[in-house]
Amino acid sequence: MANKPVSEAELIDRFGPHxxxxxxxxxxxxxxxxxxxxxxxxFCGQQCGIKLKVHDNDxxxxxxxxxxxxxxxxxxxxxxxxxxxxxxxDRLTYPMERDESAPGGFRRVxxxxxxxxTVREIRRIQAEHGDDAFAMLSGVSLTNEKSYLIGKFxxxxxxxxxxxxxxxxxxxxxGAANKKSFGVDRNTNPWSDIPLADVVxxxxxxxxxxxxxxxxYIWRARDRGAKLIVQDPRVVPLARTADLFLPVRxxxxxxxxxxxxHELIRNDWLDHDFIDAHTVDFDQAAAAAADMSPRWAADxxxxxxxxxxxxxxxxxxxxxxMLLHARGIEQQSKGTENVMAAHNLGLATGKFGKPGCGVSTxxxxxxxxxxxxxxxxxxxxxxxxxIRNPEHREFVASVWGCDEADIPGAGVTAVEIIxxxxxxxxxGLLSICFNPAVSSPDTALTARALDKLEFYGVIDFFLSExxxxxxxVLPGSLHEEDEGTVTTGEGRIVKxxxxxxxPGEARVDWxxxxxxxxxxxxxxxxxxxxxxxxxxxxxxxxxxxxxxxTGATWRRIVDEMGLFWPxxxxxxxxxxxxFEGGRFHHPDGKARFHAIPFRPPAEEVDDExxxxxxxxRVVSQYLSGTQTRRIGGLVDQYPEPLCEIHPVLARxxxxxxxxxxxxxxxxGAITLPANVVETIRPDTVFIPYHWPGAQAxxxxxxxxxxxxxxxxxxxxxxxxxxxxxxxxxx
Amino acid sequence: MTLDHDHDHDRDHDRDGAGVSGVRGRFGxxxxxxxxxxxxxxxxxxxxxxxxxxxxxxxxxxxxxLERFDRATTTQTAPMVCMHCEDPTCAQVCPxxxxxxxxxxxxxxxxxxxxxxxxxxxxxxxxxxPKYYAEIDQMMKCDMCTDRTSEGFAxxxxxxxxxxxxxxxxxxxxxxxxxxxxxxxxFFGRQEVRTKVYTVVDDVTTGPIDVLGGVTASWLDDPFxxxxxxx
Numbered sequence: 030m031a032n033k034p035v036s037e038a039e040l041i042d043r044f045g046p047h048x049x050x051x052x053x054x055x056x057x058x059x060x061x062x063x064x065x066x067x068x069x070x071x072f073c074g075q076q077c078g079i080k081l082k083v084h085d086n087d088x089x090x091x092x093x094x095x096x097x098x099x100x101x102x103x104x105x106x107x108x109x110x111x112x113x114x115x116x117x118x119d120r121l122t123y124p125m126e127r128d129e130s131a132p133g134g135f136r137r138v139x140x141x142x143x144x145x146x147t148v149r150e151i152r153r154i155q156a157e158h159g160d161d162a163f164a165m166l167s168g169v170s171l172t173n174e175k176s177y178l179i180g181k182f183x184x185x186x187x188x189x190x191x192x193x194x195x196x197x198x199x200x201x202x203x204g205a206a207n208k209k210s211f212g213v214d215r216n217t218n219p220w221s222d223i224p225l226a227d228v229v230x231x232x233x234x235x236x237x238x239x240x241x242x243x244x245x246y247i248w249r250a251r252d253r254g255a256k257l258i259v260q261d262p263r264v265v266p267l268a269r270t271a272d273l274f275l276p277v278r279x280x281x282x283x284x285x286x287x288x289x290x291h292e293l294i295r296n297d298w299l300d301h302d303f304i305d306a307h308t309v310d311f312d313q314a315a316a317a318a319a320d321m322s323p324r325w326a327a328d329x330x331x332x333x334x335x336x337x338x339x340x341x342x343x344x345x346x347x348x349x350x351m352l353l354h355a356r357g358i359e360q361q362s363k364g365t366e367n368v369m370a371a372h373n374l375g376l377a378t379g380k381f382g383k384p385g386c387g388v389s390t391x392x393x394x395x396x397x398x399x400x401x402x403x404x405x406x407x408x409x410x411x412x413x414x415x416i417r418n419p420e421h422r423e424f425v426a427s428v429w430g431c432d433e434a435d436i437p438g439a440g441v442t443a444v445e446i447i448x449x450x451x452x453x454x455x456x457g458l459l460s461i462c463f464n465p466a467v468s469s470p471d472t473a474l475t476a477r478a479l480d481k482l483e484f485y486g487v488i489d490f491f492l493s494e495x496x497x498x499x500x501x502v503l504p505g506s507l508h509e510e511d512e513g514t515v516t517t518g519e520g521r522i523v524k525x526x527x528x529x530x531x532p533g534e535a536r537v538d539w540x541x542x543x544x545x546x547x548x549x550x551x552x553x554x555x556x557x558x559x560x561x562x563x564x565x566x567x568x569x570x571x572x573x574x575x576x577x578x579t580g581a582t583w584r585r586i587v588d589e590m591g592l593f594w595p596x597x598x599x600x601x602x603x604x605x606x607x608f609e610g611g612r613f614h615h616p617d618g619k620a621r622f623h624a625i626p627f628r629p630p631a632e633e634v635d636d637e638x639x640x641x642x643x644x645x646r647v648v649s650q651y652l653s654g655t656q657t658r659r660i661g662g663l664v665d666q667y668p669e670p671l672c673e674i675h676p677v678l679a680r681x682x683x684x685x686x687x688x689x690x691x692x693x694x695x696x697g698a699i700t701l702p703a704n705v706v707e708t709i710r711p712d713t714v715f716i717p718y719h720w721p722g723a724q725a726x727x728x729x730x731x732x733x734x735x736x737x738x739x740x741x742x743x744x745x746x747x748x749x750x751x752x753x754x755x756x757x758x759x
Numbered sequence: 760m761t762l763d764h765d766h767d768h769d770r771d772h773d774r775d776g777a778g779v780s781g782v783r784g785r786f787g788x789x790x791x792x793x794x795x796x797x798x799x800x801x802x803x804x805x806x807x808x809x810x811x812x813x814x815x816x817x818x819x820x821x822x823x824x825l826e827r828f829d830r831a832t833t834t835q836t837a838p839m840v841c842m843h844c845e846d847p848t849c850a851q852v853c854p855x856x857x858x859x860x861x862x863x864x865x866x867x868x869x870x871x872x873x874x875x876x877x878x879x880x881x882x883x884x885x886x887x888x889p890k891y892y893a894e895i896d897q898m899m900k901c902d903m904c905t906d907r908t909s910e911g912f913a914x915x916x917x918x919x920x921x922x923x924x925x926x927x928x929x930x931x932x933x934x935x936x937x938x939x940x941x942x943x944x945x946f947f948g949r950q951e952v953r954t955k956v957y958t959v960v961d962d963v964t965t966g967p968i969d970v971l972g973g974v975t976a977s978w979l980d981d982p983f984x985x986x987x988x989x990x
Contacts, residue, residue: 051819056812056820057818057819090813091813093913093915095782095783095784095913095918096782102783102913102918102919103806103918103919103920103921104810104919105806105921106804106805108806108919109810109919110809237802237803237804237922238804241802241804241806242921244800244802244921244922245921245922245923248923249936251938252936252937252938264833264834266802266803266834266836267802269833269834270800271978273978274978274979276982276984331983332984333984648802648803649804649805662809662812663809666805675983676831686831705831706830706831707831707832707833707982708832708834708982711985
């Protein structure tokens with residue numbers, strides 16, 4: 030029984046989201062600042078340095094941390110207002126159990142009761158249905174230490190194969206492609222390489238709204254005379270001043286990249302020496318692009334052939350260049366192919382391992398890089414090892430002090446876990462830091478699945494829309510309430526410092542996991558006094574792996590203001606730029622080209638659903654909004670989802686600016702105001718996805734998965750758009 | 760609330776940054792940092808608006824203006840701080856002599872005991888900066904974060920601006936690091952206004968500049984190639 034215990038209105042009344050508008054005591058409280066804590070923003074993968082001002086046990090403000098080299102004090106609005114998530118009226122401060130008769134649907138219980146009940150349910154479900162019938166979902170806003178601990182917890186305490194994480198909706202296509210092309214999954218460059226590029230190409234990344242700090246790096250390149258190419262279905266804010274805009278139709282990025290490769294070959298804008306010495310399979314990639322002329326690609330992508338030729342010339346004739354990509358090309362059912370097609374362009378022109386050269390993902394989530402390395406993916410062990418590889422299993426078992434056979438095999442991925450819950454195969458779930466009710470594709474499927482769970486336990490700091498379905502809620506810790514490390518989008522390991530203690534009876538996440546492990550009879554594997562001990566074990570477990578932290582210590586990370594992995598031995602200086610000297614991480618040291626023939630998105634427009642839908646973010650909100658929908662100033666900036674639609678399309682459909690429209694796909698429908706703007710393709714509408722329930726863009730999105738990365742196709746769906754009927758969407 | 764910049768500890772970790780002292784955003788007694796607005800770099804994120812509220816002299820009230828031109832046609836936005844005119848129009852027209860400049864040339868909010876709430880300054884400012892707040896019956900405006908700049912720190916908005924559309928540093932640093940010319944002489948009809956804050960133009964030597972911009976052919980004329988029929 031995991032449907033919501035009381036009405037949505039009652040849940041919201043009790044647990045929010047309510048808006049925190051001002052620091053504790055109000056703006057004029059005049060509170061003395063007791064201490065200033067250097068840490069990082071809790072939100073995106075840029076992990077900007079920030080100083081939090083603390084009074085007593087409350088964060089009461091921030092101060093720019095000018096000395097931290099990545100952002101030098103700069104912050105986006107989320108970073109400025111992030112401190113208002115603390116001392117929040119919605120904060121969960123004691124354990125709760127679902128109770129339909131209690132106000133808000135949950136009654137206060139003791140930790141003892143909450144942990145015992147959770148373990149009892151885990152044992153019962155696993156006894157009745159097998160170990161894998163209990164699954165765990167995790168998140169990469171968590172530190173490296175917690176990510177590592179959760180991987181170990183799921184395998185050695187829960188004994189389940191079915192652990193996956195919300196990075197499945199974020200970085201996995203880039204990660205899979207990185208491994209295939211380069212033999213290692215990390216972005217290729219420190220951000221200090223961006224200003225050294227002669228051409229900067231952003232592909233499917235709304236840098237200004239999702240990674241605002243990166244804008245300044247791009248401007249530094251442009252101040253040196255670099256050209257900027259922007260590839261996007263929308264004239265996003267960074268595009269406004271771009272030298273070249275490639276208005277790609279959703280779901281056609283690999284066709285565009287293929288045509289650029291075609292042009293590079295046709296004009297011999299190739300680095301033959303690099304291709305010969307440092308890569309394999311160029312011929313296959315070239316053969317696949319042989320028919321992908323700019324004229325052909327113009328039809329497929331909607332980008333004029335002349336602009337494709339210009340992009341190829343800029344990329345092919347510039348001595349240095351950085352191609353930065355993100356979810357726009359990655360959240361597709363061919364996301365991995367899109368990224369590999371981008372890699373082909375870097376390999377063909379020798380743009381790797383040199384200053385100002387690289388093809389790099391911009392990692393999305395706070396610990397999107399580190400969180401995808403340490404073993405809380407369904408097929409992964411620490412050090413980015415493969416859970417199917419016998420040698421990798423033996424090594425990790427030796428670090429953990431367990432038998433290799435005690436480590437379960439590969440489980441299924443996030444969407445597949447939800448589908449298996451829906452199919453009745455998975456009966457129980459423990460989740461932490463993951464709000465699938467908002468962030469998963471096809472919210473009707475997710476809500477139906479959560480309702481079928483026999484037991485759902487949640488560790489979180491606010492009652493997210495997913496936690497509203499829970500049987501037991503364990504109040505965990507906010508980012509500023511615990512310490513540890515994260516690995517930024519640059520590949521830089523940084524230190525998160527604790528500013529305050531968890532309020533009330535809330536506890537730091539890792540202690541909760543240790544208590545659960547203890548009750549599950551796995552005490553021997555979880556003997557830690559503090560997160561630093563977990564980090565030291567993580568480093569040992571990563572040793573010799575693809576993501577090697579051997580020489581990293583908390584001390585060095587603090588003293589050196591971050592440390593870039595690989596750090597394969599004690600005293601190693603770290604590795605800001607990968608692949609120097611053309612040395613890639615495959616056993617033969619060479620990168621792989623991949624043949625990427627174009628294939629269309631899983632769902633194409635037709636007479637019934639004639640318009641493309643793409644989804645994304647706004648600058649003032651972060652992911653499923655669990656935190657940012659609770660901060661007043663941020664909500665004021667963009668209070669509700671709007672449907673961006675071009676005036677040509679709006680006119681044809683009889684839609685005025687601000688008018689409610691119903692957007693319908695094969696999965697569901699949403700009614701929301703139209704935002705009629707000339708900055709979007711006339712065949713495409715855009716809806717941001719940060720809101721739950723009737724405002725959720727993911728009511729429409731397609732849960733079809735990339736066959737390699739298992740990434741859902743958030744960025745492409747076929748929809749119809751019409752003026753709303755009175756009463757809204759049915 | 761007191762500012763606590765944790766100076767001593769920071770010094771241990773100083774890195775080669777853009778700032779004169781070796782760190783962006785912090786300046787010594789002999790530096791002469793200036794404030795620069797480059798509207799073309801604005802991404803409309805409102806980090807400045809949010810951060811302005813955190814300034815110690817007007818907590819909870821954002822005094823920077825972020826203008827949205829016409830979202831129907833463009834994402835262009837424009838942040839506007841007080842330009843801190845050499846001979847401020849707002850002070851000239853104030854019948855209560857409530858608007859003062861400090862010795863650095865920073866034009867202050869209206870003095871609370873003197874301000875009569877007439878809004879002459881609001882109407883007269885050529886840049887649209889002062890605002891009258893009825894609930895406190897006082898004009899308030901950007902004071903360039905006096906509490907920060909007097910201690911050698913960059914103003915809040917220029918500290919956080921992620922695209923460096925709002926920038927604080929020395930003129931030498933600007934020319935070392937960035938393209939464009941600095942401009943601070945404006946004509947409004949026959950009134951010439953020189954400001955302490957600079958704005959950025961392509962080339963200041965080419966004579967009078969049409970702020971609406973000359974139009975050159977580019978993809979912006981037809982971003983989605985509708986004319987070409989490619990969409």
